[in-house]
Each structure stands twice: as structure tokens, then as C-alpha cells.
Amino acid sequence: MLEIIDLHAEIDGKKILNGFSLTVKDGEVAAIMGPNGSGKSTLAYVVAGRAGYEVTGGDVRLNGKSLLDTGAHERAAAGFFLAFQYPLEIPGVTTMTFLKAAINAQRKQRGEAELSTPDFMKKVRAAAAKLGVRDEMLRRALNVGFSGGEKKRLEILQMVLLEPSFAILDETDSGLDIDALRIVGDGVNSLRSKDRGFLVITHYQRLLDHIVPDTVHVQSQGRIVKSGGPELAHELEKNGYRDYVAAAE
Amino acid sequence: MSPQQSEGAARPVAEPVGAVISVLRNDAEKALADLFANSRALFVGSAEIAQRREAAFARFSRLGLPNRRVESWHYTDLRGAFKSALPLAAMPDAQARASVRARIEALRAADTQAVTRLVVLDGVFEVELSSSHLPEGLRVTPTCNALIAGDACAARAFAAGDLGQGDAAVALNEAFATGGVIIEVAAGAMIDHPVEIVFLSSGRAAHAIYSRSALLVGDGGVVRFFERRLTHGQQPIQRNETLFVDLGQKSIVRHVAVAEHEAKSAVDVATTLVCMAADAEFTSTSLQFGAGLRRRQIFARMDGPHARCSLRGVGLLRGDEHSDTTIVMEHVAPGCESRETFNHIVDNDATGIFQGKVTVAAQAQKTDGKMKSRAILLAEGAAMYNKPELEIFADDVTCGHGATCGSLDDNQLFYVQSRGIPKAEAEALLLEGFAGEVLDEIGNEQTRDALMDEVRAWLAQRGQK
Numbered sequence: 001m002l003e004i005i006d007l008h009a010e011i012d013g014k015k016i017l018n019g020f021s022l023t024v025k026d027g028e029v030a031a032i033m034g035p036n037g038s039g040k041s042t043l044a045y046v047v048a049g050r051a052g053y054e055v056t057g058g059d060v061r062l063n064g065k066s067l068l069d070t071g072a073h074e075r076a077a078a079g080f081f082l083a084f085q086y087p088l089e090i091p092g093v094t095t096m097t098f099l100k101a102a103i104n105a106q107r108k109q110r111g112e113a114e115l116s117t118p119d120f121m122k123k124v125r126a127a128a129a130k131l132g133v134r135d136e137m138l139r140r141a142l143n144v145g146f147s148g149g150e151k152k153r154l155e156i157l158q159m160v161l162l163e164p165s166f167a168i169l170d171e172t173d174s175g176l177d178i179d180a181l182r183i184v185g186d187g188v189n190s191l192r193s194k195d196r197g198f199l200v201i202t203h204y205q206r207l208l209d210h211i212v213p214d215t216v217h218v219q220s221q222g223r224i225v226k227s228g229g230p231e232l233a234h235e236l237e238k239n240g241y242r243d244y245v246a247a248a249e
Numbered sequence: 250m251s252p253q254q255s256e257g258a259a260r261p262v263a264e265p266v267g268a269v270i271s272v273l274r275n276d277a278e279k280a281l282a283d284l285f286a287n288s289r290a291l292f293v294g295s296a297e298i299a300q301r302r303e304a305a306f307a308r309f310s311r312l313g314l315p316n317r318r319v320e321s322w323h324y325t326d327l328r329g330a331f332k333s334a335l336p337l338a339a340m341p342d343a344q345a346r347a348s349v350r351a352r353i354e355a356l357r358a359a360d361t362q363a364v365t366r367l368v369v370l371d372g373v374f375e376v377e378l379s380s381s382h383l384p385e386g387l388r389v390t391p392t393c394n395a396l397i398a399g400d401a402c403a404a405r406a407f408a409a410g411d412l413g414q415g416d417a418a419v420a421l422n423e424a425f426a427t428g429g430v431i432i433e434v435a436a437g438a439m440i441d442h443p444v445e446i447v448f449l450s451s452g453r454a455a456h457a458i459y460s461r462s463a464l465l466v467g468d469g470g471v472v473r474f475f476e477r478r479l480t481h482g483q484q485p486i487q488r489n490e491t492l493f494v495d496l497g498q499k500s501i502v503r504h505v506a507v508a509e510h511e512a513k514s515a516v517d518v519a520t521t522l523v524c525m526a527a528d529a530e531f532t533s534t535s536l537q538f539g540a541g542l543r544r545r546q547i548f549a550r551m552d553g554p555h556a557r558c559s560l561r562g563v564g565l566l567r568g569d570e571h572s573d574t575t576i577v578m579e580h581v582a583p584g585c586e587s588r589e590t591f592n593h594i595v596d597n598d599a600t601g602i603f604q605g606k607v608t609v610a611a612q613a614q615k616t617d618g619k620m621k622s623r624a625i626l627l628a629e630g631a632a633m634y635n636k637p638e639l640e641i642f643a644d645d646v647t648c649g650h651g652a653t654c655g656s657l658d659d660n661q662l663f664y665v666q667s668r669g670i671p672k673a674e675a676e677a678l679l680l681e682g683f684a685g686e687v688l689d690e691i692g693n694e695q696t697r698d699a700l701m702d703e704v705r706a707w708l709a710q711r712g713q714k
């Protein structure tokens with residue numbers, strides 16, 4: 001369960017999150033929609049533990065424990081995952097090497113034994129095949145020269161392998177064609193379970209056709225201004241954010 | 250084709266642009282003049298070689314030791330580092346050989362494949378420490394023997410000095426070098442196993458080492474060539490070693506060079522002279538650690554059309570080490586391709602330098618030259634100087650260069666950490682990737698892995714401090 005409670009955060013003195021509150025229960029898929037610049041990515045980064053933001057109030061709790069005083073790597077080991085809106089290129093580090101380093105770093109923090117190379121390979125190959133990630137991509141430097149869609153698939157592959165208890169997907173649909181959208185949707189759906197929650201940030205209904213949310217929330221100016229069920233996404237698709245943005249001002 | 254026979258070598262040797270004639274000699278320069286005058290008895294070689302030595306030393310005397318006022322040495326003050334001229338290293342004796350035997354054994358133990366290893370100890374080829382069995386197509390001659398016998402290979406090795414564009418350090422090498430090793434690969438020979446020269450300094454006494462070595466590859470010859478520089482003891486040393494790589498038509502040389510860390514008191518100047526005939530291919534990948542003062546200079550000339558030359562390197566520097574990589578790439582024939590890709594990681598108060606100059610003569614149309622130097626600085630006091638230069642006299646060419654310098658990227662670092670990897674490990678992973686990117690181009694996986702192990706060991710030491 002992820003609880004975000006009256007969160008206030010700023011960067012370089014600029015207030016971006018203004019009393020953001022949202023609870024996503026285990027097994028729930030929540031969607032956040034909202035205009036560009038409303039602070040959706042900022043929310044994702046603050047929850048993930050990126051440096052540079054000043055949290056001036058509120059709390060973020062994963063499965064009841066506050067994350068705010070922990071580093072990004074500790075949050076990951078505690079079960080949090082962020083699929084980036086803009087995944088970074090990591091030159092010189094093959095996807096395979098990166099995945100192995102990530103899995104084992106988390107296992108080590110949790111006091112678990114390292115995954116053996118054959119077990120690791122088996123797991124990666126199986127997950128990659130499902131997501132249409134070619135072997136050749138696993139041998140290349142992570143995200144270097146990958147298309148936008150390939151990068152997004154790689155994010156989902158990482159998520160599938162790291163098995164988080166909670167994941168935020170930040171505009172994972174941007175840059176995906178219709179086929180890739182379905183593959184990514186299937187990847188997420190395969191992870192849906194009663195003890196795992198998701199927060200899906202998106203602009204478009206089309207991703208939510210594949211990953212059907214339980215709740216939909218509208219973010220404007222750094223906080224949630226409207227919450228509802230899946231029908232809210234359809235309404236936003238038709239009418240845009242205008243009414244809610246105006247209401248927030 | 251060796252420069253001796255080539256048209257280009259007939260031109261007068263140019264003094265480096267911006268060279269300032271030093272009128273006032275410092276103690277080291279005076280001592281070098283005495284050393285040269287008093288060592289003539291040691292200078293084996295034909296009358297022509299003797300003449301070259303005199304001319305080289307006269308040139309050196311005019312130029313003096315390279316210093317900041319010489320444009321091509323602006324960032325590396327060799328004159329300042331030469332407090333005095335150390336005496337020439339004595340011929341290694343049994344004791345010197347014994348002291349380094351374990352190092353050679355360690356290299357052998359780490360071999361992942363059969364290697365023909367040739368050891369140049371304190372500037373002298375050591376038959377006892379070197380592989381006794383030579384593969385077919387390979388001829389190995391100690392430089393000293395070749396000089397005494399008047400062997401043509403010695404003449405070629407020394408004539409190659411003209412590729413050095415009048416550089417004062419090359420001149421000094423030419424004046425003093427009597428040792429080294431000359432490797433000849435027969436035309437058409439494909440040498441299966443790598444050939445390695447180990448330039449080893451015993452460090453048993455404060456001394457100067459000058460050697461001239463060569464790899465002469467006949468038309469169509471193919472060889473993997475390793476070069477390793479290391480020092481055993483801790484005594485102050487002044488090393489000035491020159492290696493000539495001559496590539497015949499359609500020959501292929503894959504060169505891998507490792508320069509191990511050297512003591513603060515070490516001054517190490519390693520010059521590589523490269524001459525390429527038509528359709529030859531030279532790839533050179535280096536891993537360079539720091540020293541008190543280290544300069545690696547490569548003068549490459551693409552004499553024949555459609556030659557391809559790729560020089561890549563990783564520099565890992567820490568403490569107050571100083572490491573300078575200076576490259577002059579001369580395109581004199583049409584349709585050649587050159588690449589220079591260098592990545593440096595500089596920590597603490599160390600200084601890295603990359604100077605790359607690509608010159609394209611008027612007749613060298615369709616030249617394709619690209620140069621890239623990047624550096625990651627890990628500390629406030631770390632410095633990197635990048636100086637790319639293009640000098641183009643042909644109109645139909647594609648040439649470009651790029652240089653970047655900065656700290657580790659925060660966004661990449663956060664991305665890696667967000668996957669569960671702690672900060673120190675995330676940094677190491679990114680740095681490993683930064684080095685690996687360049688070393689990945691080594692075709693042979695075992696060789697690449699061995700170099701990556703050295704990179705990882707260096708990074709692990711960083712983590713421990």
C-alpha cells in the first residue's frame with residue numbers, strides 16, 4: 001500500500017507539490033491524469049527519492065513505513081519501482097549486466113542470496129520473450145540507441161524482474177505504438193495481484209483500455225482535484241481538463 | 250612502406266610550431282649535453298645512424314627540453330620535471346633479471362592465450378626473460394644487434410624518427426637509444442597468437458632509459474600486438490622509449506597497450522610512430538594509468554590510400570598523477586579513415602590531457618576523420634585539458650571532433666540508484682561503463698575482459714579510500 005499524505009515539495013524554491021494526498025491500496029490500480037506541468041513526474045520522483053527536491057511537509061509511506069528518510073536504492077529494495085517517463089541511457093553497461101546488478105543489489109539489501117547466473121538468465125529470457133525484447137537488446141548497452149518504445153518496454157522488463165510491491169508508471173504509453181501498448185499492458189496485467197499496487201500516470205484513455213484502473217484521479221497544480229472511477233477517464237478524454245484546472249485556480 | 254623510402258620523409262624535418270629556442274640551459278640540459286658527449290662509445294650503429302644521432306642531438310640542443318612554451322607540450326612541462334639528467338641505465342645483470350622474473354611469471358600466469366612475450370628490461374631486450382619459441386613468419390632482432398650488424402631493420406627503425414615532426418623528446422630518444430627490439434612480420438603472414446613487448450623498468454637505481462623498438466609488418470601481414478609498460482622498483486626514472494609500427498599494404502595490426510601505474514618520481518615518455526601503406530588497418534586500444542609525469546604521444550601518418558586507423562584509449566588517474574596523450578594524425582593520401590576516441594576518469598588532484606591534431610593534406614581528398622575526447626572528473630581538484638585541432642587543406646573531407654568534460658551525470662546516477670543500487674556502486678557501474686564503452690571495441694573478448702578487470706580493480710580501490 002502506498003500512502004501519500006499532504007505532501008508538499010519544491011525544487012529551487014519553486015513549489016510544485018501542494019498538499020498532494022492519495023492512498024493506493026494493495027491490489028489497486030490507480031490512474032493519475034492531468035495537464036502537462038501539473039507535477040505528475042515530480043510526484044513520481046519525490047516518491048522514488050530523487051535528490052534535489054525539498055519536501056516541506058507531509059509523508060510518503062510504503063506498506064506503512066515512511067520512505068522520506070531513505071535513499072532511492074533503499075526504497076527500491078523495500079519494494080518500490082518507478083518506470084521513468086524518460087528512461088536514461090547507460091553507455092557501456094549492457095542491459096543484462098544492469099539487470100543482474102539491480103536484482104542482486106536489492107537481494108543483498110534484503111539479506112537474500114544472490115541469484116545464480118543460470119537462474120538469472122532463465123528469468124530474464126522468459127520475461128524478455130513475453131515483452132518482445134530481443135536478445136540483441138539485452139546484449140547492448142542499456143537504452144543506448146533504443147527507440148522510445150524499446151526504452152519503455154525495457155522499463156516494464158525491469159519491473160517484471162524486480163517484482164516490486166508498488167510501481168508508478170510515468171507516461172509509459174508515450175512513444176508506444178498500438179502493438180507495443182498491448183504488450184506493455186499485458187506485462188503490467190501479468191503482475192497485477194492482490195498484494196501489489198500500481199499508480200499509472202497517463203494523458204490518454206488508450207493505456208487505460210489495456211490496464212483498467214480501479215480509481216482515476218485528476219492532478220492539477222500539485223494536488224489531486226478530483227477522484228472517481230474508470231468513467232472519469234472517459235469523461236476527461238472527451239472534455240479535457242479545463243473544468244478541473246479552472247476549479248483548482 | 251617505411252618512411253625511409255617514402256616521399257614524405259625526404260622533406261626537411263619541421264620544428265614544432267611555436268617552439269621557442271631556449272638559450273638558457275637548465276642543469277638537466279647541460280647534463281644531457283655532457284652525457285651525450287661522454288657516451289659516444291656506447292652508440293653502436295652505422296655511420297648513417299651515427300650521423301642521425303648527431304643531427305638529433307643538435308636538434309634537441311636547439312629546442313631544449315619541452316616545456317610550456319612549446320605549443321605541443323603546453324600542458325606537460327618535461328623541462329620542469331627534469332631536475333637533472335639521470336645516468337643511462339646500466340646493462341641489466343643477473344640480479345636485475347632475477348628481481349623482475351616474478352613479474353614476468355605473473356604476466357604469464359595471467360595469460361588467457363598463448364602469447365609470444367618479448368621483454369625489454371631497462372631499455373635492453375632480454376632474451377632470457379622472453380619467449381624462446383617464435384611462431385613462423387616472425388623475426389625478432391634486438392635493436393642493439395641490428396645496429397651492430399647494420400641490419401636494414403635498424404635503419405628503418407631509426408629513420409622512422411622523421412615521423413616525429415621534430416619533437417624534442419623523439420630527438421632525445423634518437424640520440425641515446427641503443428636498445429629495444431625489432432619485430433618483423435613477414436609479408437602475408439598471419440600470426441595466430443598475440444605478440445607482446447613488455448617495457449619493464451627494474452627501478453633498481455635512479456637512471457634514464459632510452460629504447461627504440463619497431464614492429465614492421467610486411468604487405469598483407471596480420472598480427473595482434475600487445476604492449477605493456479611497467480616499473481618494478483621505486484627509484485626515480487626517466488623513460489623515453491619509442492616504438493615504430495610500420496604497416497605494409499593491406500596489413501592489419503590490432504594493438505592493445507597497457508601502461509601501469511608508476512611512482513610519483515617516474516617520468517615516462519612513450520612515443521609511438523605509425524606509418525601506414527595503402528589499405529592497411531591499425532586499431533590501437535590503450536589503458537593508461539598515471540605516473541608522476543606520463544606522456545604518450547602517437548604520430549601516425551597514413552601514407553597510402555584507403556588506410557584505416559583507429560586509436561582509442563582509457564585513462565584512469567588519481568592522486569596527483571599527470572597523464573598526457575598527444576596524437577598527431579596525418580592524412581597525406583586520399584580516402585583514409587581515422588578515429589580517435591579517448592575517455593578519461595580523473596580523481597583527486599590528478600591532471601589528464603588529450604591533444605589530438607588531425608592534418609589533411611591537399612591531395613588527401615575523401616578523408617574521413619573523427620576525434621572524440623570525454624572526461625569524467627570525480628573531484629574538485631581534478632583537471633582535464635582537451636585540445637582538438639583540425640588542419641585541413643583538402644576540400645572534400647568529413648572531419649569532426651568533440652570534447653566533453655564534467656562530473657558524473659546526476660540523472661543517470663539517480664536512475665541506477667532507483668533500481669536498488671547504492672550510490673557508490675552506482676557510480677562504479679557508470680564509470681565502468683564509461684571505460685567499457687571504449688574497451689568494448691577490442692575484438693577479442695578475453696583481452697577485453699582482462700582490461701576490464703584492471704579497470705574494476707582501480708575503481709574498487711577508489712571505493713576503499
Ligand SMILES: Nc1ncnc2c1ncn2[C@@H]1O[C@H](COP(=O)(O)OP(=O)(O)O)[C@@H](O)[C@H]1O
Nearest residue numbers: 011012014016035036037038039040041042043
Ligand atoms: N528541476 C526543476 N527546476 C525547476 N522547475 C522544475 C524542475 N523540474 C520540473 N519543474 C517544473 O515543475 C512543474 C511540474 O513538472 P512535472 O512534474 O514534470 O510535470 P508533469 O509531469 O505533470 O508534466 C513544471 O512547471 C516544471 O517546469
Ligand SMILES: [Mg+2]
Nearest residue numbers: 040041042085
Ligand atoms: Mg511528466
